[in-house]
Amino acid sequence: MSTWGIVGHKRAVSLLRRSVERGRISHAYLFSGASGIGKTTLAMTFAKVLLCASPDPPCNECRRCQSIAKGTHPDVRLLKVAAGSNEALGNETTAKTGKSRSIKIEQIRELQRDTALLPYEGQWKVYIIRNAEDMSIEAANCLLKTLEEPPRSVVLILTCADAKIVPATIVSRCQHVSLWPLGVEEVTAALRQRSGIAEADAKTLAHLSDGRIGWALNAAADSSIVGDRDDRLHKVVDVTGGSRTARFKYAEELAALFSRDPEAVYATLDLWLSWWRDLLLIKNGCHDMVTNLHMVTRLLEQAMKYTVEQLHGFMVEIESARSQLERNVNARLALEVMVLNVPQAYG
Ligand SMILES: [Zn+2]
CATH class of the missing domain: 1.20.272 (Zinc Finger, Delta Prime; domain 3)
Incomplete structure (x- = not known):
């Protein structure tokens, strides 16, 4: 069984792979798990699987896979938190208090305008909304419209650290996929293989990572x-x-x-x-x-x-x-x- 090149997260990968095999792709997913655990990597990989032109996706080599990896594919969009002060946020507030940055309603409106267009190529348009808990309440309410009546070709992938702080109205309309920390040995082995660092250093980082493979790979680099x-x-x-x-x-x-x-x-x-x-x-x-x-x-x-x-x-x-x-x-x-x-x- 292909792991799609993902380290760990076997349950999540097999769940997504089954939905592809059965042609039953959800219109919205919520990937939850600690920061650096691999949510965005999994989301980008899933986007490649949906769009890749090879018989065994993701090939990571075709033009589509490569432009997704570079962030330039027109059918895969990554929504980022708009940086700025409380002032720039205007009167929009986030579900989680104390936040000075958020995903704003204007970003969701723009996404909605984009979902109305047909895919540039292939069958799907994938939107990845990172840190969904950072959506302003206005943005979250606006997104509900898309979640209730998703255009046929649209797949939304929301990520969050903890599904409990994402508005329940959003969570209930998504297929929830939880990502759990990897074991120390799994992280150590992946670090040895992918970063080529010494066993002892890999072990130290694996312990520090608390099972967050993305964090560990970044820290190795x-x-x-x-x-x-x-x-x-x-x-x-x-x-x-x-x-x-x-x-x-x-x-x-x-x-x-x-x-x-x-x-x-x-x-x-x-x-x-x-x-x-x-x-x-x-x-x-x-x-x-x-x-x-x-x-x-x-x-x-x-x-x-x-x-x-x-x-x-x-x-x-x-x-x-x-x-x-x-x-x-x-x-x-x-x-x-x-x-x-x-x-x-x-x-
Ligand atoms: Zn490909």
Whole structure:
């Protein structure tokens, strides 16, 4: 069975392949899964399968496959989030709060005008809407029209990190395909094969990736990705052992960042969580499962200073800070409470 050249995601690929084989292509799909897990790659590959001229699609060699890969095929369009400030967003709001960027209603209207035209060649027109949770409410309502009465040749592929934050009216009109993290060994093997990096480096990246193959491949190609992550993680570790003043200052910095770039703060909270989850795993003797394997010495040293209850308790604090930010509670207050609740180390 062909995997379409996709690493992992066997269930998702076989579901899509069956729909092609049976000639029962849905007009709308929703691919959900963590950032960097491979949603866009799968969407682009599916577009190739639908349009490729070879008997065994996707061939990745024909003109259609190649122009899809380059983003120049007129029947495959990738909708991007419009960058800009809150001001540029006007009075459009996203379903998820705290966002300064969104997919705007004008982009959806333009898509709708385009769907009315016949495909340039072949049978399908594919529209990929990345990060569907970033649609403004107005844009989402507008898209509903297309989802309710899709033109015959149109296939919409929406992607999102979490289907729970996409409006239910949208989700219910899509075929939902969940993408789950890959295993450490699968990611390691793919990195060895595709990026040609050494076994030990591949293993480190595979652990850091949390099963997100796209993230791992990008990180293998660009060392600054891991470098930046390490800088932020070291700060987390320093703040953990730092004074009250240092913690307040850190919370203040993060809160300021939140108003400019909320996603960066959510990513930082993910780092906090990964560190404390690792401490808990080490404490429970599950060394193989830690994310930050390259900092195992530091983890071992810190894990000795906390009880299991303290580690559990603080992970709850991190989750609570996160959900408060999502609910638009005073960011600085939520972050201050979190850093002040870092448990007291003993020993
Ligand atoms: Zn092809």
